[in-house]
Amino acid sequence: MGRAPCCEKDNVKRGPWTPEEDAKLLACIAQNGTGSWRTLPKKAGLQRCGKSCRLRWTNYLRPDLKHGRFSDHEEQLIVRLHAALGSRWSLIAAQLPGRTDNDVKNYWNTQLKKKLCEMGIDPITHKPISQLLADLAGSISLPKGPGHIADATLGCFKNDMLNLLMRQRPDQWQSEKTSRPAFQLERTHQQWGNATNNIAGQEHPKGKDKLYSKPMQMDPIMQKMSSDLSKAMHCKLTQPINPKSYMREHVTRPSDFVQIEDQLFVNTSCNSGEEGIAKSEMGILFDHLNAVGTSCSKPTQWTADAPPEGVVNIPSIVSELQVALTQSQHHMSFSFSQQNQYDVPSGPNHSHSVSQPPDQLDHVVQYPQHQLADQSSANYYQIGHDLQHSTHDAILEATADLAWSPSGSNSTCSSSTVGAQCDLSAAVEAVLSSDMNILWDFSELGSIMS
DNA sequence: AATGCAGACAACCGCACTCCT
DNA sequence: AAGGAGTGCGGTTGTCTGCAT
Numbered sequence: 001m002g003r004a005p006c007c008e009k010d011n012v013k014r015g016p017w018t019p020e021e022d023a024k025l026l027a028c029i030a031q032n033g034t035g036s037w038r039t040l041p042k043k044a045g046l047q048r049c050g051k052s053c054r055l056r057w058t059n060y061l062r063p064d065l066k067h068g069r070f071s072d073h074e075e076q077l078i079v080r081l082h083a084a085l086g087s088r089w090s091l092i093a094a095q096l097p098g099r100t101d102n103d104v105k106n107y108w109n110t111q112l113k114k115k116l117c118e119m120g121i122d123p124i125t126h127k128p129i130s131q132l133l134a135d136l137a138g139s140i141s142l143p144k145g146p147g148h149i150a151d152a153t154l155g156c157f158k159n160d161m162l163n164l165l166m167r168q169r170p171d172q173w174q175s176e177k178t179s180r181p182a183f184q185l186e187r188t189h190q191q192w193g194n195a196t197n198n199i200a201g202q203e204h205p206k207g208k209d210k211l212y213s214k215p216m217q218m219d220p221i222m223q224k225m226s227s228d229l230s231k232a233m234h235c236k237l238t239q240p241i242n243p244k245s246y247m248r249e250h251v252t253r254p255s256d257f258v259q260i261e262d263q264l265f266v267n268t269s270c271n272s273g274e275e276g277i278a279k280s281e282m283g284i285l286f287d288h289l290n291a292v293g294t295s296c297s298k299p300t301q302w303t304a305d306a307p308p309e310g311v312v313n314i315p316s317i318v319s320e321l322q323v324a325l326t327q328s329q330h331h332m333s334f335s336f337s338q339q340n341q342y343d344v345p346s347g348p349n350h351s352h353s354v355s356q357p358p359d360q361l362d363h364v365v366q367y368p369q370h371q372l373a374d375q376s377s378a379n380y381y382q383i384g385h386d387l388q389h390s391t392h393d394a395i396l397e398a399t400a401d402l403a404w405s406p407s408g409s410n411s412t413c414s415s416s417t418v419g420a421q422c423d424l425s426a427a428v429e430a431v432l433s434s435d436m437n438i439l440w441d442f443s444e445l446g447s448i449m450s
Numbered sequence: 451a452a453t454g455c456a457g458a459c460a461a462c463c464g465c466a467c468t469c470c471t
Numbered sequence: 472a473a474g475g476a477g478t479g480c481g482g483t484t485g486t487c488t489g490c491a492t
Contacts, residue, residue, distance in 0.1 A: 016460070016486070037477070054478080055461065090480060101480070106459050454492080462484070469477080 013047040017056055021046055025053055026061060059102045066098030070107055078104060078112060083126040 017025075028044035034057065037050035046053065059065075070078070074096055081092040089101035089108075096104065116123040 014462075014485095049462095050477090051463095052461075058479095059460075087481070102460080105481075110458055452492100455490085456488100457490100458486100458488085460484105460486080463482085465480085465482105467477105467479080469475105471473105471475085 012041075012049045012052070014049075014052070017060075021048065022056070022061060025056060029057060029061075059100045064098060065100065070099075070111075074099070075112065078108060079116070079126075082108065082112075082123075 013021075024044045024046055025040075028040060028046075032040070032043060034054075037054045039050070040046075040053050041048045041050055044053070048056075077095060078092060081095060085091050087105075087108075089105045093099050093101040093104045113123040116126075121127070
């Protein structure tokens, strides 16, 4: 049985208190004391809920309250108490005469969290962020195996894996790598634009500096990958997020974006959909970025050129994703077809089509023929992300005996890739478990991307 | 001057707990 | 023992304001 409401909500005023209301409340409490909050509004002649009166008194009108900024001593005390107690605001406030739990909570959320981050301290654990990331990186072991595979194959495959995850064309990285500072905003826009608006065939309505405002469609492939990886990595899924606030939270400035991509080369924010989606499988890392907050300056030990040893590195990140993909319960399938068989019913922002998946596969994306034709000379088949032609062949070649699962008539891969079907997760699994010497060392990607 | 954005903080919401009848 | 009232609490939302464009 639910609780009875404390008041008739229709008949009470809400929102900020006026000086007249404050005066009435003070006069009433002076006369009758506190308590009996339910009956107090009537006695005081206020059109307020009793609970609202109580909060106004305890958080603002009480004569023993301090107003104004927190002293350095109070600040340090809050930090120490938070480290010991966590977000037990009432307990913390009890140690700060004249401060309420609401005061302390607001001060923490708006000021202290930011300050700690700028000092390179994780406000949740109160440990150095570099140490946390080092711990994380150290916990990930890279897959190894005997034998060898052609460098070109591996290189292409690595690039494609990364491009797939980042929805970024390698030629864009290449062309911009020497002029990052001047192109930060432009590049940021280009990345998001390419990942979203251009795919949708739409110009961003607000111009280059307003790209964060536009909700983005999430590529079905990315959506599925995100889901699969999350399951595989046993990361908890957080509640659906609003793309705009998520972007604002994580990427408020181009420099933030650059910091993130410099260190991680993985972009989870692009996994935002209009409906909001679960936070991605990279939540382990992005929880830290989340904790870092919106105004984090780049810690001094993080530089674009030389990440400190063991802090966070590309091999770990990519390996983590590969392992997760391998462990995934689902198959990712990428299909190339001459036929644009099915229209996507969910709206105009999808420029590609989805076919009915074959029985043994969960998801197939059909690439419309006109796009194949447009891009074939450039070796790219662009649809949300790029899969480099040479890699496709290389994967097929490397895993021919291991992982390619025929699916109906689309069981072979020709040089034109038309009609070919690649079960990517199976391919990754096969490569990982093969006798080939696959050095899962993606360190050179750093030089490619930076 | 108008507009949009983000920070700061006041206020609200809903749940849980205790006390009292 | 059951249920209502009062209160505490933490998370979230709303509003105001200053600043940038």
